[in-house]
Amino acid sequence: MEISPAIPRLTRLTFHGPLSEARATRIIDRLVRSEPRSVLDIGCGWGELLLRTLEAAPAATGAGIDLNAEDLARGRANATARGLAERVAFYEESGADTARGPADVVLCTGSSHALSGVQPPDHTAAALKALRGLVNPGGRVLLGEGFWQRTPSPAELAVMWPDASANEYFGLADVVDLAVAAGFRPEWIETANNDEWEEFQSAYRADLEEWLAAHSTDPAAAKARERAEQQRAGWLRGHGGVLGLAYLTLIPVG
Template sequence: MTDTPPRLSRLTFHGPLSEPRAARMVQRLAVTRPRTVLDIGCGWGELLLRILDAAPDAKGTGIDVNGEDLARARRGAEARGLADRVEFVEEPALATRRGPADVVLCLGASQALSTAERPTAEALRELRRMVSEGGRVLLGEGFWERPPTEAELSGMWPGAGADDHDSLAALLDLAVEAGFRPEWTETASPEEWEEFESAYQADAEVWLAGNPGHPLAAETRERLDRHRGQWMSYRGVLGLAYLTLVPVTG
């Protein structure tokens, strides 16, 4: 009987992002020859580390409030020989004084930059402040593929509402209003979503199947079933956009 369910060992990225798409993103950002890279809500910093690998003159900083994820990030930096070029810091991103940086990553973390109920617009303004002139922001942000029904919303996260996200077109308009031009617009595919959501649960599902009588089994089962129900409610409705944004000068 294993003591506790394992956590997220099958995920490379903490989001619906495939290896081919990640490679293209890294190449697109590395070709700008950044000297500094800042990752907001970095988690275990996989994309940040790959950019540093591809941009040998760059140094990076990742900030997050999850100490366990940051420990994984530091192990990854050590394993890649990048520990002397990257710092992972446990601190909140709200009103951060870090930056400006040549590349700023914010993947699924816009809520860390704003206290507003709809944080995207304020987060984009903060990202514009944090990026160097001529630099790039890579924003990963949710959007509605189509308006959700009331039944779908009722199965999502607690308090989910139709105004929680914008359409992709409205999201791009917000980026332009914040002082960016979109260099590249792409969205996570259904296959990427399925890979992410399955891998997100897989470790704990296998553990639960082998440990049904464990003291943590009931809690783990409830968590897994709840998340699966949420996924089935937003599957095909919630999208994730990856926007490579260029700051407008002047």
């Protein structure tokens, strides 16, 4: 659902997902232990995790891939402001069959669907196969992948997103098994906690809710209000406490 471009978009989000500052720091510390020289971020959005990884690995250069031109522009501006413009490039293109790799560190958080045209839930296995070919020997992959914490009820599925299905995701153990089958060892397995989900979900809508409070009679308000209410219901009555996000730090098997 498109709404007025005059409404601020996602300015309250640091990362485009349920990821705290503390967890991001811990993840990056693990990713850069091997002193990477190259970092590839697939479905990077504005590339905050990519930029922070480059800041922690001063010898590395990076590439971010996404289809959202607005997010990519935000990433380029942030890179310039932080003195990283000479070390990172952002590309408006698909991650499927990308030729940007291989890299020493590959990031793919909440974007496994971008690596193939395979439909859920088999997109997870397809993404892991693609990631195995994109990481250099001795490197690391960070996969942020959705999983069901429990089987969603029909009522919960009805308010999540169009065509939501109980078969759309695997459980956490199954996702890890798929990573092993694809040729990885799971160095670290962790999942977003409730605080991270609450921060993400609230920040995701904060710009919109603030705008609606000040522009209730604006011609764009009806559509914006419908969007905000659908998103809020999708979380509070749908996937909240049901959909999880795993952060898997993966090592390719030699």
